[in-house]
Amino acid sequence: MDLHEHAKQILFSGNLEDKLAIIDLDTSFKLTSSVEKPSNPSRSKIIQFSNKKIKFPKKHTLHENDKKAQALHFFANHELQAIELMAAGILIFPTENEADHKFKLSLMNTIQDEKKHFLLYMNRFNELGVEFGDFSVGDFFWRQLAKINTKAEFYSFLALTLEAANLDFAKYYCELFSEIGDEKTSNIMKIVYEDEIRHVAIGRSWLDLWRGNLDLWAFYIENLPELITPARAKGMVFDHEGRRKAGLDEGFINKILTYRDDFSVTDRKNWK
Template sequence: MTSIFDAAISVVRADDASEKARAGREVHDNWVAGRLDMNPGSNALPDRPGRPEKPELVPPAQVPRRRAGTPEGRVALLHALTHIELNAIDLAFDMIARFGPDVADDLRHEFITDWLTVGDDECRHFLMIADRLQGLGSSYGALPAHDGLWEAALKTADDVMARLAIAPLVLEARGLDVTPQMIDSLRHAGDATSAQLLSVIYEDEISHVAIGARWLKELCSRAGLDPRERFQDYVRKRFQGGLKQPFNHDAREMAGFERNFYLNLSD
């Protein structure tokens, strides 16, 4: 049998974006079918995930403006979202490969299952929006993108609690804050197809934030730590700039991420 940790690393290493997404879904299915074990792997995580040659990575200010109102703006918006989903695939499989082996024995299987559920969703999201981009006459890689998401993740490579605080509970929770507005703008612009895709993603992302909140609380409780204090400390020390308002309190609440965790961290 193959180790889940080796299988997760092979997803992170994959260069071709669609290939990465398909491989991720296959790893998920193999895990659910009991075809992977939790023995230590023999592969090493790369310093950077495998990525296609395109998109070119540029500073955030050089990424084309995303506006739902014009066809070019919509392509820019969907391109940026596709890039976010690709990063999200790497983050989910990195979570398993990097931190899974050190999770307590009695929690490890559940930890892996939860993050594979997230990873499988991210693969599906990537394939869905990349397909929509093609429907609009563009493709993933046609525009430049920035590397901010991965850079933020790198600052938490040494500590699972820090990763949980920053990746799902800052970055993905931010997605919950901004997506309803994007869906509205796409609908207004007459792009009901893209709006519908974003609605599907939005619902799934609530469950990703929920999984993040659940694991931060669980690991803190095992270690006798206060999850709210830990969260606040990590955000202050490892995330640049305060959290941006307005917050989508309802969606965050639905994910079990209560406002006393984040309210006083906003600028």
């Protein structure tokens, strides 16, 4: 199975096991045409996207196993959407040269990490008595694909926004779970955090390659999907160190840190 065949398996099979399969892939260069964006990834009925809103558990409840499992279920759905988004990224852009192929290889390598993260989350919430699909799942990440038409837009949204924000979230919850004595869950968050540094670095390196004479901030802003702002690129704490390790310069980091609009998550100073 080659990159594109596996990307199609991820995107168009409703079977969770197919999406998460670890496969020895043929990664040789092949010319490919683009595939039309699907409106939704195929998912079995129990894990299809829902309009039902479920609130993320409050900080003070996360010592309770059911609330902890619900939080991990949220995280797992984020990982699955990322897997599906990256599979779409492999398919919706043609492969016309070696650079296109390397772009897709980098996506597939990141997909393997996201599969690992999903399984870590799922195994942990299974231990706590929850199955994937016990809670409804949203589609915010996936919905943005309709607005993305270039590889620069793709990585601006995926790497420098979603994955950069997850530096903050993963670090925050790593420390929180450690504080309440759950080192097992804390260690999962640490693994996710360390992988996210590399993922942000990959996106940053591609944007550096494509931005020409524009500085990274200007190029990033120019390529964000409609209605997505840099406020989405951070969490309730701000991880300077992880961003530096990902190769972001101080100017870019400070612009993210000080960016403000009406998106409220980053203004929740004291989550309760």
